[in-house]
Amino acid sequence: MSGRTLGILRLASIALAVFAATSQISCSDSTDTQESPQEFEVDGQTVVKASAEARAARRAFDGAPPVIPHTPQGSDCTRCHDHDGMEIPGMGFAPPLPHGQTAGMSEFANCRQCHVFRSTDEVFQDSEFVGLAQDFRQGDRHFDGAPPVMPHSAFMRENCQACHTGPSAREQIRCSHPERINCTQCHVEDTSDSTFVRPGT
Amino acid sequence: MATVDRREFLKSLGLVGAGTVLTSGDAEASATATADNLTWDKAPCRYCGTGCGVEVGVADGKVQAVRGDEKSPVNRGLLCVKGYHLPGMLYGTDRLLYPLKRKADGSGFERISWDEALDLVASKYQEALDEHGPEAVGIYGSGQWTVFDGYAALKWIKGGMRSNNIDPNARLCMASAVMGFVTQFQSDEPMGCYDDFEAGDDFILWGNNMAEMHPVLFSRMLEAKRQRPTVRIIDLAVRRTPTSEYADLYVEFKPGTDLALANGILHLLVKNNKVRRSFIEENVVFRRGIEDVETIGYGCFGDQSERYTFKDAAKESSFEEFAKFLEAYTPAKVSEITGVPESQIKALAEIYGDSGRGTVSLWCMGVNQHTRGTWMNNLLNNLHLVTGKISRPGANPFSLTGQPSACGTAREVGTLSNRLPADMVVMKEEHRAKTEKIWGLPEGTIPPKPGYHAVDMFRAFTRGDLKALWVQVTNPWVTMPNLQRFQRKPGDGRFLVVSDIYPTPTTDVADLILPSAAWVEREGVFGNTERRTQQWNKMVEPPGEAREDAWQIMEVAKRMGMGKLFPWPENDWHEAMYEEYRSFTVGVGKDVASYAQLKQVPGLRWPVVDGRETRYRYAAGEDPYVTKPSGVHFYKAKGYGEKAAVWLRPYHPPAEVPDDEYPLWLTTGRVLEHWHTGSMTRRVKQLHQAVPEAYVEINRADATKLGVQRGERVRVVSRRGSVELPVRIDDRGRPPQGMVFVPFFDENRLVNVLTLDALDNISKEPDYKKCAVRVERLEASP
Numbered sequence: 001m002s003g004r005t006l007g008i009l010r011l012a013s014i015a016l017a018v019f020a021a022t023s024q025i026s027c028s029d030s031t032d033t034q035e036s037p038q039e040f041e042v043d044g045q046t047v048v049k050a051s052a053e054a055r056a057a058r059r060a061f062d063g064a065p066p067v068i069p070h071t072p073q074g075s076d077c078t079r080c081h082d083h084d085g086m087e088i089p090g091m092g093f094a095p096p097l098p099h100g101q102t103a104g105m106s107e108f109a110n111c112r113q114c115h116v117f118r119s120t121d122e123v124f125q126d127s128e129f130v131g132l133a134q135d136f137r138q139g140d141r142h143f144d145g146a147p148p149v150m151p152h153s154a155f156m157r158e159n160c161q162a163c164h165t166g167p168s169a170r171e172q173i174r175c176s177h178p179e180r181i182n183c184t185q186c187h188v189e190d191t192s193d194s195t196f197v198r199p200g201t
Numbered sequence: 202m203a204t205v206d207r208r209e210f211l212k213s214l215g216l217v218g219a220g221t222v223l224t225s226g227d228a229e230a231s232a233t234a235t236a237d238n239l240t241w242d243k244a245p246c247r248y249c250g251t252g253c254g255v256e257v258g259v260a261d262g263k264v265q266a267v268r269g270d271e272k273s274p275v276n277r278g279l280l281c282v283k284g285y286h287l288p289g290m291l292y293g294t295d296r297l298l299y300p301l302k303r304k305a306d307g308s309g310f311e312r313i314s315w316d317e318a319l320d321l322v323a324s325k326y327q328e329a330l331d332e333h334g335p336e337a338v339g340i341y342g343s344g345q346w347t348v349f350d351g352y353a354a355l356k357w358i359k360g361g362m363r364s365n366n367i368d369p370n371a372r373l374c375m376a377s378a379v380m381g382f383v384t385q386f387q388s389d390e391p392m393g394c395y396d397d398f399e400a401g402d403d404f405i406l407w408g409n410n411m412a413e414m415h416p417v418l419f420s421r422m423l424e425a426k427r428q429r430p431t432v433r434i435i436d437l438a439v440r441r442t443p444t445s446e447y448a449d450l451y452v453e454f455k456p457g458t459d460l461a462l463a464n465g466i467l468h469l470l471v472k473n474n475k476v477r478r479s480f481i482e483e484n485v486v487f488r489r490g491i492e493d494v495e496t497i498g499y500g501c502f503g504d505q506s507e508r509y510t511f512k513d514a515a516k517e518s519s520f521e522e523f524a525k526f527l528e529a530y531t532p533a534k535v536s537e538i539t540g541v542p543e544s545q546i547k548a549l550a551e552i553y554g555d556s557g558r559g560t561v562s563l564w565c566m567g568v569n570q571h572t573r574g575t576w577m578n579n580l581l582n583n584l585h586l587v588t589g590k591i592s593r594p595g596a597n598p599f600s601l602t603g604q605p606s607a608c609g610t611a612r613e614v615g616t617l618s619n620r621l622p623a624d625m626v627v628m629k630e631e632h633r634a635k636t637e638k639i640w641g642l643p644e645g646t647i648p649p650k651p652g653y654h655a656v657d658m659f660r661a662f663t664r665g666d667l668k669a670l671w672v673q674v675t676n677p678w679v680t681m682p683n684l685q686r687f688q689r690k691p692g693d694g695r696f697l698v699v700s701d702i703y704p705t706p707t708t709d710v711a712d713l714i715l716p717s718a719a720w721v722e723r724e725g726v727f728g729n730t731e732r733r734t735q736q737w738n739k740m741v742e743p744p745g746e747a748r749e750d751a752w753q754i755m756e757v758a759k760r761m762g763m764g765k766l767f768p769w770p771e772n773d774w775h776e777a778m779y780e781e782y783r784s785f786t787v788g789v790g791k792d793v794a795s796y797a798q799l800k801q802v803p804g805l806r807w808p809v810v811d812g813r814e815t816r817y818r819y820a821a822g823e824d825p826y827v828t829k830p831s832g833v834h835f836y837k838a839k840g841y842g843e844k845a846a847v848w849l850r851p852y853h854p855p856a857e858v859p860d861d862e863y864p865l866w867l868t869t870g871r872v873l874e875h876w877h878t879g880s881m882t883r884r885v886k887q888l889h890q891a892v893p894e895a896y897v898e899i900n901r902a903d904a905t906k907l908g909v910q911r912g913e914r915v916r917v918v919s920r921r922g923s924v925e926l927p928v929r930i931d932d933r934g935r936p937p938q939g940m941v942f943v944p945f946f947d948e949n950r951l952v953n954v955l956t957l958d959a960l961d962n963i964s965k966e967p968d969y970k971k972c973a974v975r976v977e978r979l980e981a982s983p
């Protein structure tokens with residue numbers, strides 16, 4: 001079977017799942033977050049981009065796993081949120097899966113372990129919790145024009161392209177050269193503040 | 202970075218577009234930190250018994266972020282959704298900030314000072330002691346107590362007030378596992394550890410929804426399966442759960458019939474000669490207890506309904522008698538009892554009997570909250586003892602624990618009515634003597650008779666036999682089974698003091714409420730499921746006048762003239778108290794790590810000897826206490842000649858079964874997003890919004906028969922009470938026809954008004970998993 005036929009079959013099955021889910025859910029499942037959609041141009045196509053505020057609104061603090069901002073579409077999240085992400089008819093762009101094989105954990109195997117649906121906007125009690133703000137740091141460059149180091153840990157964010165390319169990438173962190181897919185060849189993780197000291201000196 | 206309003210901050214980066222809508226919760230939030238100016242320190246997660254390591258990010262005196270600790274061997278950087286949302290748990294606007302005393306007219310609470318509050322507790326306890334003796338005072342604690350809290354409570358009540366009325370909510374959760382290990386190995390806690398997830402081949406889950414209850418361990422297991430596709434997960438359950446979705450084999454049995462299923466597997470192992478006779482001869486003895494159902498009862502009917510004191514009696518038995526006993530459990534008979542097809546029973550026997558594959562049995566509340574929970578623990582340990590699949594990497598019976606320090610505090614410190622630290626019990630004179638010596642008390646201080654176990658404690662308080670009761674770190678007016686019978690009106694002449702961090706149905710009925718410091722607002726030690734002791738530092742100040750539970754106990758003790766029990770300087774006592782506790786554990790195979798060492802590492806698994814932890818207890822080459830050159834050595838079981846005991850345990854039916862009037866099984870439990878009664882997790886926006894209220898899962902066929910729809914509210918009724926709940930059909934859990942499931946986290950919809958207070962005969966743990974109910978449609982609302 002060609003990749004294209006597979007793709008069509010896959011889209012059809014997703015459409016079916018979307019249909020099945022929406023027809024089943026008749027009660028108060030108003031899960032879609034209120035966010036301001038922004039039109040965005042990718043490869044000559046107009047798509048809706050998730051804004052930075054939307055990103056923050058889905059997280060308790062920078063680093064917390066986002067809640068799921070849409071109604072349940074079955075248990076296999078990676079059907080839409082695969083390595084590249086995909087456009088879902090009637091729903092928008094499903095961002096790619098950022099997780100690779102992290103530290104021996106199949107962290108994407110049980111998605112609902114960390115990502116939960118928002119099924120109401122009510123709260124049980126108000127909270128004074130203030131979470132860590134979104135981090136907009138830029139990576140250090142050795143000199144102007146040198147590739148920046150990663151300003152954050154790559155743990156559970158091994159698929160750089162998930163956030164840095166494609167329709168769901170925020171402008172500030174959009175990669176200018178998505179065709180080069182071996183990111184860590186040039187961009188290394190900044191894991192320590194220490195400097196090299198020769199033993200014995 | 203200076204404090205900036207988040208909106209301002211976003212604006213400065215050009216990120217706030219016109220017409221942007223921030224959700225209500227976010228609009229008020231202001232950002233005060235970036236990753237650069239947080240300080241990070243290690244702690245175990247506050248919630249489940251997995252004991253994941255987290256790093257806690259603090260700025261401006263507040264916890265603002267957490268991340269999974271990549272250095273923790275437990276979770277290697279991964280958390281579950283509760284763990285990721287830990288910080289929010291501290292900041293609900295209704296945190297208890299000051300001691301609150303019930304007003305004289307009973308109409309509510311008024312703020313009082315700590316001095317007044319502590320004097321009041323001391324005087325009420327003294328009054329009860331003077332007028333009614335040590336049997337009239339009690340403390341009900343928790344598997345979420347830190348080691349400090351539990352140790353202070355134990356010392357105060359047993360050493361100070363000379364009463365054994367201390368029990369933890371862990372009695373409701375792992376007491377059956379304790380009694381399983383104690384009756385067979387004469388020492389509590391598992392021989393295996395989490396390394397089994399990478400080493401095992403077959404993981405057999407007995408009534409254990411790990412995907413929701415021990416999520417990070419479940420992910421470790423899934424990862425093992427991804428790396429080694431021959432790994433199999435077998436889910437034995439009474440309803441389909443998210444765990445079942447990942448199972449290679451799903452086996453559904455009728456509630457309570459797991460006893461028959463396990464005996465059916467043992468039957469086939471013996472019959473097909475899949476038992477390891479040489480291992481048995483070297484390492485196993487056989488025992489038999491009282492088996493008559495009439496004599497044993499269920500702890501809740503007739504003359505057992507006020508006090509359940511059944512005591513088992515052991516008889517010697519043999520392999521031959523064991524084989525004969527098992528003859529009755531033929532596949533045909535077991536299939537009839539359990540509803541499991543014979544082919545599946547045979548498949549399970551083949552898995553356990555396959556000497557080439559490592560088998561790990563995993564269980565938690567399904568087995569423990571069971572009217573024959575100790576027996577069921579015995580049978581699971583039996584399966585591993587007769588096949589020799591024990592104390593080896595990847596081959597172990599592994600009882601999972603629910604609470605973060607059910608092992609570390611309740612079980613190891615021994616905060617149970619019958620126990621003392623490090624596997625000792627009040628019934629044994631030499632154990633009492635050792636305790637009295639370490640505590641510097643005269644011989645004969647500690648009474649030899651066990652106090653009230655959890656359910657009996659609340660029965661006694663309701664009757665009025667218990668005059669003063671202190672509840673810490675738990676919420677019994679939500680969690681007691683058959684909750685109706687414990688209803689309380691303050692002013693009944695008894696005194697109830699409750700320490701907590703938020704108002705709950707338990708603080709609602711208290712006479713005095715004490716505000717506690719939570720988690721990283723104080724220094725602590727927890728012990729997790731795999732014997733790992735973990736220490737953390739105080740990282741932020743508690744709000745208002747909240748103080749840690751151990752401090753509260755010590756202050757009351759001092760006011761009662763028992764200050765010499767806690768001889769340490771007021772501002773520097775943690776390490777000294779821990780080291781005193783540690784002296785109980787050293788040299789007896791329960792050696793916890795030193796405080797100094799614990800401060801440096803993400804936990805260590807006891808026994809820790811010469812600074813080295815132990816992965817597999819009783820295994821030669823792993824456990825420093827083993828004196829044999831190879832194999833296993835059950836050195837703690839002195840009473841069995843340093844061998845383990847296989848117990849012959851029959852099948853007994855549950856205490857209450859569905860009938861015409863109440864035709865459905867009710868089973869209860871947790872959900873992934875909420876911790877226990879939700880007093881913490883419901884104050885976290887993301888967790889509450891994911892699962893805002895309890896519900897009843899009904900099978901589609903039953904729903905059709907009843908004419909109810911998804912989302913519709915129905916009344917669930919048992920012989921004891923009723924509760925209204927919205928219906929869920931084909932949701933995350935899918936009960937079979939004839940069963941409903943309700944989670945217990947919701948204080949507005951108390952499922953425990955329905956449950957039966959039937960108890961395990963040996964552990965006295967209640968059975969929350971099985972009772973009979975009916976579902977009624979409500980009148981169509983106008």
Ligand code: SF4
Nearest residue numbers: 246248249253281284
């Ligand atoms: S699995 Fe348990 S210990 Fe780990 S993060 Fe979740 S609740 Fe906390």
